């Protein structure tokens with residue numbers, strides 16, 4: 001499936017939500033570029049349910065990836081920003097699994113969608129552990145970071161355009177509101193508790 005771009009069709013509500021999410025990322029380092037360009041089309045951005053909340057985090061993560069790439073390879077800021085990105089991404093994934101994917105997995109109609117998303121979380125974790133074990137000043141690190149970015153952007157686009165769309169059909173409006181509350185609570189706790197594992201991956 002090719003990514004659709006929202007460049008021409010983004011509504012004022014969606015644009016506002018995207019700007020707010022990027023502004024949150026910018027708080028950690030106001031001087032770094034947060035330019036993420038156009039994002040894949042989604043109907044969830046700015047919604048008051050769990051999916052709107054998850055897309056808000058995704059936009060924040062898109063900005064954090066751009067910010068890490070805007071740091072100087074040899075500066076300590078690269079490591080600091082990488083670790084902030086990792087805490088965000090890992091806290092998000094754990095809370096998303098608890099608030100959304102656990103329920104999606106329980107329903108036979110959507111088990112495969114939940115399984116796909118959780119499997120990718122594991123692959124992303126392994127790429128992060130590999131990067132955390134390496135020297136941020138090297139070219140190898142930069143190349144591996146680009147591979148992580150590509151994998152992560154693929155993961156969140158697919159969630160927004162495929163797995164969230166499938167899951168939404170089986171969830172009630174009150175489920176979706178309740179899940180947003182669970183996500184917010186768990187995200188805060190999971191982010192605060194993140195331990196960054198360091199483990200070189202021997203095979204690619």
Ligand SMILES: [Fe+2]
Nearest residue numbers: 093096117159
């Ligand atoms: Fe995810």
Ligand SMILES: [Fe+2]
Nearest residue numbers: 054096156159
């Ligand atoms: Fe997500």
